Amino acid sequence: MSDLKHHIASAFDRDLEGIQAKIMKMGGLVEDSIQLSTKSLESRDEELAQSVRSGDATIDALEESLNQEVARVIALRAPTASDLRIVLSVMRMSANLERMGDLSKNIAKRTTVLVQMQPIGDTSRSIRRMAREVELMLKDALDAYIQRDEALALDVIDRDRDIDQMYNTLFREFLTFMLEDPRNITACMHLHFIAKNIERMGDHVTSIAEQVVFLTSGRKPSEMRVKADRTSTDATLAPDMPDAGGA
Helix, strand or coil: CCCHHHHHHHHHHHHHHHHHHHHHHHHHHHHHHHHHHHHHHHHHHHHHHHHHHHHHHHHHHHHHHHHHHHHHHHHCCCHHHHHHHHHHHHHHHHHHHHHHHHHHHHHHHHHHHHCCCCCCHHHHHHHHHHHHHHHHHHHHHHHHHHCCHHHHHHHHHHHHHHHHHEEEEEHHHHHHHHCCCHHHHHHHHHHHHHHHHHHHHHHHHHHHHHHHHHHHHHHHHHHCCCCCCHHHHCCCCCCCCCCCCCC
């Protein structure tokens, strides 16, 4: 390899290391955000919920910084083939992580409302257990990316079914509480939106894991993945429940 080619390759490697360091930092912040938002819900800690809402700006700033860095690398280094695929995967991953941060912030927003209401059974603890599983999935998905571990990534994708099942169970619990006492409806609706946000986080983690599979094998596992969330199709559930967008 000529000195110039060696210099270009070394510069690209340094750029890639910097980009991957940022994506891991962003992932760590999102893990913390999920953990703290659901902790604030269970402990009814409004101050902690507010700190989650404020911290989302750091996640957003990291995504913007990553996008700018990726654009710079593409313009200056002109990566090809597998190198380009790696760089573009970071952009897709950062978008998933940023959205997870938004969903976590939405949980914190609803927590500030729920602390003013009576707790609904043990649902807050169940929600936190569900969120903990998503945290572990995210950690494994990021590890799989750094290690290029296809088997671990496929395991993460498979575990999304567990998140869907946990959401389905919670959904039924909320319906039961609402039917038992109409005064529970408002709180249960907020809790439902929180559970749905966590279920969506599982989908974003799965998308990250699918990026790893594509990087390592060139195939797209999303083409064969079947969701286990039955709340929109199961006739025993409420098909017209509103979407859990939240702001």
